[in-house]
Amino acid sequence: MGYQERYEEWLAHIEKSDVLYEDLLAIESDEKEKEESFYQDLAFGTAGLRGKVGAGTNRMNVYTVGKATQGIADYIRSVDSETDNTQTAVAESGSAANQKNGSQRGVVIAHDPRHYSKEFACLAACILAANGIKVYTFPSLRPTPELAFMIRRLGAVSGINITASHNPKEYNGYKAYWDDGCQVSADVADGMTKCIEKVDMWHGIKGAVFSENVNLDSVDGLEQEDLFEMFVSDGMITVLGEEYDREYLDKIESLKIHDGDELDLSIPLVYTPLNGCGALPFQEMLRDRGFNNWTIVPEQKDPDPDFTTVGYPNPEDPKAFALSEKYGREFGAELLMATDPDADRFAIEIRDADGNYVPLNGNQTGYLLVNYVLEGHKTAGTLPAKGAMVKSIVTSTLSTIMAEDYGVEMFETLTGFKNICGKIPYLHENNYTYLFGYEESVGYAACEEIRDKDGISAGMLVAEAAAYYRKQGKTLWDVLQEIYAKYGYFAEDEPNLVLEGIAGAERIGRMMKWFRANIPASVAGVGVREVRDYQNGYTDPTGKSNIPPQNAIRLFLENGSWFAVRPSGTEPKIKFYFYSNQSSREEALAMNAKIRDAVLEMIQAVE
Secondary structure, eight states, X not given: OOHXXXXXXXXXXXXXXXXXXXXXXXXXXXXXXXXXHHSSOOOOBTTBEEEXXXXXXTSBSHHHHHHHHHHHHHHHHHHHHHHHHHHHHHHHTTOOOOOXXXXXXXXXXXXXXXXXXXXXXXXXXXXXXXXXXXXXXXXXXXOHHHHHHHHXXXXXXXXXXXXXXTSOTTEEEEEEEETTSSBOOHHHHHHHHHHHHHSOTTSEETTEEOOTTSOGGGTTTOOHHHHHHHHHHXXXXXXXXXXXXXXXXXXXXXXXXXXXXXXXXXXXXXXEOTTSSOHHHHHXXXXXXXXXXXXXXXXXXXXXXXXXXXXXXXXXXXXXXXXHXXXXXXXXXXXXXXXXXXXXXXXXXXXXXXXXXXXXXXXXXXXXXXXXXXXXXXXXXXXXXXXXXXXXTTSOTHHHHHHHHTTOEEEEEOSSHHHHGGGHHHHHHTTOEEEEEEETTTXXXXXXXXXXXXXXXXXXXXXXXXXXXXXXXXXXXXXHHHHHHHHOEEEEEOOEEEOOHHHHHHHHHHHHHXXXXXXXXXXXXXXXXXXXXXXXOEEOTTSSXXXXXXXXXXXXXXXXXXXXXEXXXXXXXXXXXXXXXXXXXXXXXXXXXXXXXXXXXXXXXXX
């Protein structure tokens, strides 16, 4: 079915009183927008769904959210059926089989402050409950890492978070988790996708998509809010109380390495949640830890789906710190901290030797955290005999050198915390103690009980580190320079090209295909020593890092520099990662810039 036929199908099915009908009429004469909205189904993968809000099969709306949720419900029921058959066989053999099935264990649902996030979360809860699946939800918006924690805490089979993370305001998304507390693996995502594809988008009521196994008579005639309250009364939906928020914060605060008189708790700090979920838990954490000289950016304290004072709410982008810098100068802050709208990403700016605010990239913040965790455990005598850290394949190798210096092994995985935190079971099986995981895109996982990146716990550890070093007469800038001086002067750069829509996706595909067919023998005058193409997976010589297939290429150069290229899995981007190690930071930056410019010139020539 072509995009015009899909468009006409939607016109025929959607009521004229529906706001989506108005969206359809608005693009009737805009062939490009119509094609973008209907040329494909919004892809469901290991990152769930993500797209612009609006009418269309390639957009986030009640029908695409409803279809995905009903598909997940069908997947859980199919797993239940398999479990029931297995338990029956085990019981007949004389063994006990008492574990509750997925429908009884339930699904945890959360949402961020974006347009329609609350409505999509309510819709998902009602669809699952109507399928006989227990639901746990929150009274209002909550951070993504709290959802991840609650899945394991409650023993749930799955989790759903309605969020588009750090994307622009036009976007929303749908993150799907499984019972390990990680975002769904490729196998689970494939199983869910098969179920989603079988769902008839038009079988339901008021955008609530249901499969044939749901009795529509039991839900017909009820508005969504009334339906939600009915399921709450029936016990199918449980709204979690504040005591669960407290458990999440207690878990984070248990990660502290230094405390009390070891810290200068009067250190001046500025924090911004960028109008997202982070304000309440981050402030509560600072109070609990005793910090007494901090402020929050007032214009960005409360939820705002339009991100009016931010624009692009990505803490990786230094422009997101504009207001933080203003208040930082007024407040005399030594450290500026930010989380993204769902509070899983975390970034900082620190003062340099001249007192100017300097944005740190995700690798540099990672260096500080890796150093603080390793140094802290060694000082306390708690560094385990088989300690382990985990990073992605596109994250700087400086942290590997640091870990090895402390006798800790660094493991590599594909990008994404379903992979980084997904390594934890392997570590346990092989008697390693998990200490920390991170990737360059300002994501940090300090707690193995929270199997996703967590901006709140990362913020606590960075603030604690700043207060600890301040007590010693040092700043985070001083510590970063010490790290470079001890382990090597590295430079890091992570540019990307944003290429939206059908044409953008096709061009990214051509870029990757061209690059694979034209691997250079040298870059910026430096010979290529090794090419590592992850298209068919990769196993390192030790056999400990088995990397599944991913559309990514990594080139190692003869002077110790390396770079990687890959398409983003959640955004319309092709991403680049450049790293150089020279005898000074200035030389490393210069070398990195030469390699970056040469590679980007090659890639951008591909039309």
